[in-house]
Each structure stands twice: as structure tokens, then as C-alpha cells.
Amino acid sequence: MSHPIQQAVDQLLLEQGEYSPLELLLSEGRLDYSDYEAWRTGEIPRLEQVLFGDPEKLDGLLAEAQEYAAALALQPETLRYHAWGGSGGSPLSFSDNNIREQRFHTVFRKAEDQPQFDLFMDATATNLANGIVLALIDRNNHEAHRLLDQLFEVDPGHPRLGALERMVEAGDRLAEPVADCEWELHYLKDELLPLAEKELGRESRNLLVPHWRRLTDALHGQAFDPTQPELHASYTASQTFDWETVRRTTQEDPDWPQQVLLLRRHAHACGRMHNLLESLQSWIRLCWSSPHEAVTIATEADTDLQQMWRLFLALDPELTAEDFPAWLLLTRPGLAQQLPSPEGDELCPPSYAGVYHMLREGQQSQNTPDATEIQRRGELKQLNPELFIHFMRARTAH
Incomplete structure (x- = not known):
């Protein structure tokens, strides 16, 4: 298995x-x-x-x-x-x-x-409360309103009444334009989301997605502000699993390759869309620009890259997160033919460039490297002795 x-x-x-x-x-x-x-x-x-x-x-x-x-x-x-x-x-x-x-x-x-119901409450009130929950899950706010009115009449002191009423009223807001995006964001995160998760469990997604989508539409065209990173369409769209919008809105910011969070969102979205090469390029840039953030590969990258990251962490001798892209090339040399040249990229470590070019040049015989590769090997050994050890192991293995 x-x-x-x-x-x-x-x-x-x-x-x-x-x-x-x-x-x-x-x-x-x-x-x-x-x-x-x-x-x-x-x-x-x-x-x-x-x-x-x-x-x-x-x-x-x-x-x-x-x-x-x-x-x-x-x-x-x-x-x-x-x-x-x-x-x-x-x-x-x-x-x-x-x-x-x-x-x-x-x-x-x-x-x-197994789901637990309010077995010890009045049966009529319990059935109404459970009916409201099911109506909210089914996005039937009209039915939820009808049952809520009945619950008010049957049991105005029902312990779940206040929470159910707030969720039903939230559905009425969907037809209204967003007046204040910052207020709406805090309302969704701090009030509606925890309330829905408590009352609806996993099915809270059905109630929450239209609210996140409404806020995403309202944030259209708003620039990314690092001091308020969640007040951006790339964040709210991720809450609706709209990965194409996440990808597009990150790239709309002219400085997105320099913004750690936008890089992560872009890499994650491309991975979810199975655009793995584009995703990998963003993860590579993240390793170079913010090595401490590379740990997010373990949870946010596609399954295959997560596995490669785990193998990377177990290497002996150890390498730094900045070396992960170069080691990945050694492990999968075919990537050197697919990834763009690092020439002119100020963030690119010289050791990555050396490995990239040696793999691109593709020597006919691993046992008889030409003068250019011999020179590049010497440079790599000086720049990064640990990476050089893994380079030689990879050359022997292939």
C-alpha cells in the first residue's frame, strides 16, 4: 500500500x-x-x-x-x-x-x-435545532429562517438559539455589498468561523465559503500590505479553495517574488492545481530568499516534494535549506532541463548555479569529465564542501 x-x-x-x-x-x-x-x-x-x-x-x-x-x-x-x-x-x-x-x-x-444530538432536551426543540443545522449545511437559508422562528416560539431559552440565530442572520448578509473589508475579515475570522466550526463541524465549510468568496470579490484590486497580509484576495480565495484566483492575485503584485507570504501562497496554489514546475520555482526562490520559511514545504507543498524534503532533512552530511534546490537537481537531474537558467538572479547561490550548469552540459561520460566540469567541480568543492560530497555521490549513482 x-x-x-x-x-x-x-x-x-x-x-x-x-x-x-x-x-x-x-x-x-x-x-x-x-x-x-x-x-x-x-x-x-x-x-x-x-x-x-x-x-x-x-x-x-x-x-x-x-x-x-x-x-x-x-x-x-x-x-x-x-x-x-x-x-x-x-x-x-x-x-x-x-x-x-x-x-x-x-x-x-x-x-x-459518532455525531451526538441533544437527547435530553425537549424533542420538538431538539428536532428544530437539528433541522436548522441541516438547512444551514444545505445552504437553504429560507428553511433555516422558518425553523428558527418556530424554535423561538417553542423554546425561547434553548441553549443553541443564539448561535443558530447568528448563523442564519449571517446568511442574510450575503446579498449585501461589503462596506468595510477589514471589519468583514475580523468578523469572519473571529466570530463566524469559530461559531460555524463549533455548531456545524466539518460541514461549516458549506456555510463559510460564500462569505469568503464575497470578501474576495470586495478585495479585488487591493494591493498586498505586509502589515495586513490576510487583507488580500490571495488569502481569502485560499479559504474558498479557489487556487486559480490565489495564483493570479499573487502575481498581480509587482513585488510578489520578494514577499515571503505571496511566494508561499503562489507555490501552494500552483501545487494544488498540479502545475508542479511553476510551484517548484516559487519554493526554490523561497529557499533562497527566506531559508527559515522553507520548513513550510513539509506541510504546504505537493506530496512528492514533501517526501523529497523529508529525505533532504535526513542527509549526512547535513545541508542548509538554501541548498535544497541544488540537492533536488542532483537527485532529479532532469529538472535542470526544465527549470530556467539562474543567470542574473541575485538570490541564486553560486553553488546552485554550478550544479545547474554541470547538469545542463550533460557530460557524455561521468568517468571522464572535461576541463570545464573539472573546473566547476573544484569551484563547487570550495564553495560548499558538503554539497560537493552529495554531488559526487549522485554522479557515482547515476
């Missing part, structure tokens, strides 16, 4: 207490959230049609993930998805293949993580 798949399932269990195929597809960048929304509103008949990647490989990924979840002695449970709002709440289909359909609609939970 693939180690990255196990790691992805473990991460979902850690964050959410359960494994669901939908969350795996979203977290692995195999499903755009906008396509998920279109499926939930009935615009896409089968979700499988809009997944990124080879269908057979994706099916294998979900099969392995299910096998691993079952091996952990988690409890399987069928979870059906229904259309939102005006689509009538009809059940939605993942695939026309029965095995894939069943696999997608099977989640695995720890026994103690």
Missing part, C-alpha cells in the same frame, strides 16, 4: 476524526471545490466526471484508502449526499459504476466520533 495514501488518511483522521472519500479527493487536489458545489446544486450529474487525473488511478487511490481505513478497525457508515437548496434534495451520484458509487459513499469513523 502507498505510504502517501496512508499519510493522507491519517491526516484526515487527525483533523476530522473520520475518513471520507470526498475529503480525500479535496485534500489531494483531485477535486475542485467549485466543481463540488456544482455537483451539490445538480449542475453536474456525476462527480467522477470532473475529477483531476486518470479515472483508473483515482479508483485505485480510493480503494487503497478504504482498505487502510478498514484495517484501522474504523466503523464504516453509508453517507449519502443530497442536492442543495432548490434542487429538491434529491440523492446525488458519484459514478455509474456500482462499486465506485458504494466506495465513495462509505465513510469510516471512530466509534466515539
Whole structure:
């Protein structure tokens, strides 16, 4: 079984207490959230049609993930998805293949993580409160309003009434223009987000995304301010999983390659869009400009680069974060043919340039380097003795 798949399932269990195929597809960048929304509103008949990647490989990924979840002695449970709002709440289909359909609609939970309801409260009030929660999750604010009015009549002292009312009222704000972006940001982060996460759990995403999208639209064209880094469309768009907008809005800032946070956002967004070469170029620049920030590769880069970073950290002799791009070239020399020349880049370490050019020149025989490579090897040994050791190991291995 693939180690990255196990790691992805473990991460979902850690964050959410359960494994669901939908969350795996979203977290692995195999499903755009906008396509998920279109499926939930009935615009896409089968979700499988809009997944990124080879269908057979994706099916294998979900099969392995299910096998691993079952091996952990988690409890399987069928979870059906229904259309939102005006689509009538009809059940939605993942695939026309029965095995894939069943696999997608099977989640695995720890026994103690089953949803808990207010069993000891008045049954009518409890049903109304739970109905409001379901209406909010289904983005049906009209129904949530109707049930909220009933809850006020049945149990005006219900302990969840205040929280539910604030979330329903938040839905009414979506039709209004954003008057103050800074106030709206603080409202979303400090009030609505923790409230929704407490009351709706993982499904809070359904309520929050339209609010983040509304703020992203309001921030269109606003310049990046390092003193308020979250008051920028590249941040708010990341909260809606709109990676193309994150990528575009970072690049709209003329100084984005010099801004650490914009570099990270750009690298992460490109990785989620599977534009791995463009993502790698931003990670490389981050290693050079802010080596202390390179640790974010471990959590924000694509799965493959995260694995390379772990191998890099285990090297003997050790290298610095600034050396990671050069070591990556040694490990995958084909990258030297794909990455742009570092000539003229003031941040580029001379050791990287040396490795890059030796790999680009591609000697016919590793055992008989010409005079140019001999000179470059000598320069690399003087500049970075530890990197030179790894260079020679790589040349011997290939």
C-alpha cells in the first residue's frame, strides 16, 4: 500500500476524526471545490466526471484508502449526499459504476466520533435545532429562517438559539455589498468561523465559503500590505479553495517574488492545481530568499516534494535549506532541463548555479569529465564542501 495514501488518511483522521472519500479527493487536489458545489446544486450529474487525473488511478487511490481505513478497525457508515437548496434534495451520484458509487459513499469513523444530538432536551426543540443545522449545511437559508422562528416560539431559552440565530442572520448578509473589508475579515475570522466550526463541524465549510468568496470579490484590486497580509484576495480565495484566483492575485503584485507570504501562497496554489514546475520555482526562490520559511514545504507543498524534503532533512552530511534546490537537481537531474537558467538572479547561490550548469552540459561520460566540469567541480568543492560530497555521490549513482 502507498505510504502517501496512508499519510493522507491519517491526516484526515487527525483533523476530522473520520475518513471520507470526498475529503480525500479535496485534500489531494483531485477535486475542485467549485466543481463540488456544482455537483451539490445538480449542475453536474456525476462527480467522477470532473475529477483531476486518470479515472483508473483515482479508483485505485480510493480503494487503497478504504482498505487502510478498514484495517484501522474504523466503523464504516453509508453517507449519502443530497442536492442543495432548490434542487429538491434529491440523492446525488458519484459514478455509474456500482462499486465506485458504494466506495465513495462509505465513510469510516471512530466509534466515539459518532455525531451526538441533544437527547435530553425537549424533542420538538431538539428536532428544530437539528433541522436548522441541516438547512444551514444545505445552504437553504429560507428553511433555516422558518425553523428558527418556530424554535423561538417553542423554546425561547434553548441553549443553541443564539448561535443558530447568528448563523442564519449571517446568511442574510450575503446579498449585501461589503462596506468595510477589514471589519468583514475580523468578523469572519473571529466570530463566524469559530461559531460555524463549533455548531456545524466539518460541514461549516458549506456555510463559510460564500462569505469568503464575497470578501474576495470586495478585495479585488487591493494591493498586498505586509502589515495586513490576510487583507488580500490571495488569502481569502485560499479559504474558498479557489487556487486559480490565489495564483493570479499573487502575481498581480509587482513585488510578489520578494514577499515571503505571496511566494508561499503562489507555490501552494500552483501545487494544488498540479502545475508542479511553476510551484517548484516559487519554493526554490523561497529557499533562497527566506531559508527559515522553507520548513513550510513539509506541510504546504505537493506530496512528492514533501517526501523529497523529508529525505533532504535526513542527509549526512547535513545541508542548509538554501541548498535544497541544488540537492533536488542532483537527485532529479532532469529538472535542470526544465527549470530556467539562474543567470542574473541575485538570490541564486553560486553553488546552485554550478550544479545547474554541470547538469545542463550533460557530460557524455561521468568517468571522464572535461576541463570545464573539472573546473566547476573544484569551484563547487570550495564553495560548499558538503554539497560537493552529495554531488559526487549522485554522479557515482547515476
